[in-house]
Amino acid sequence: EAGVVQSPRYKIIEKKQPVAFWCNPISGHNTLYWYLQNLGQGPELLIRYENEEAVDDSQLPKDRFSAERLKGVDSTLKIQPAELGDSAVYLCASSLQRRGVNTGELFFGEGSRLTVL
Amino acid sequence: RKEVEQDPGPFNVPEGATVAFNCTYSNSASQSFFWYRQDCRKEPKLLMSVYSSGNEDGRFTAQLNRASQYISLLIRDSKLSDSATYLCVVNGAGGFKTIFGAGTRLFVKA
Numbered sequence: 001e002a003g004v005v006q007s008p009r010y011k012i013i014e015k016k017q018p019v020a021f022w023c024n025p026i027s028g029h030n031t032l033y034w035y036l037q038n039l040g041q042g043p044e045l046l047i048r049y050e051n052e053e054a055v056d057d058s059q060l061p062k063d064r065f066s067a068e069r070l071k072g073v074d075s076t077l078k079i080q081p082a083e084l085g086d087s088a089v090y091l092c093a094s095s096l097q098r099r100g101v102n103t104g105e106l107f108f109g110e111g112s113r114l115t116v117l
Numbered sequence: 118r119k120e121v122e123q124d125p126g127p128f129n130v131p132e133g134a135t136v137a138f139n140c141t142y143s144n145s146a147s148q149s150f151f152w153y154r155q156d157c158r159k160e161p162k163l164l165m166s167v168y169s170s171g172n173e174d175g176r177f178t179a180q181l182n183r184a185s186q187y188i189s190l191l192i193r194d195s196k197l198s199d200s201a202t203y204l205c206v207v208n209g210a211g212g213f214k215t216i217f218g219a220g221t222r223l224f225v226k227a
Binding site: 033040056 | 163220
């Protein structure tokens, strides 16, 4: 079974440029997460989707970050314009919700490593 | 105060040693707990869930102390391959608010 797929794996851009990341979750997983991870830190939630609905985007910097999950499957995360401080690894994860309860295990993609110059 | 706190380490131990990590959480309503492992430049992966009664998986033992709001991970007979960052994870009600600790770095040396 395929895992969570993310692209691109690496991206180097200049500040003020836009960037987009794509995620394809595990088939059948209705919950999708975007996390940001800085060096030496744990993943920090940016946004969580249940199907196509963003149910927790409280930590998403909405002035420059946007996300969508059309049709409740694939998702994209966009940053426009990027700033130097956005350099980090952007992790996508998915999980399965059963009877209104999250099973707890998150399956992560390999991440997209962003460098902003 | 952070919602989930871990000693960042690093813990440097010889092969065969026993090592223990603790993690404290601030929200007494937290409902489920996990340890994830993250290798260098890789994604986090579930190591084990932490149950109220404690649980063991081979050389790994996880314990939960709700009264003191901490969880622990014990690794016995450390192997070189255990070298990684161990992330403490706490879920809120329904498992939807998933908080990661900053991780504890472990180096196992020959």
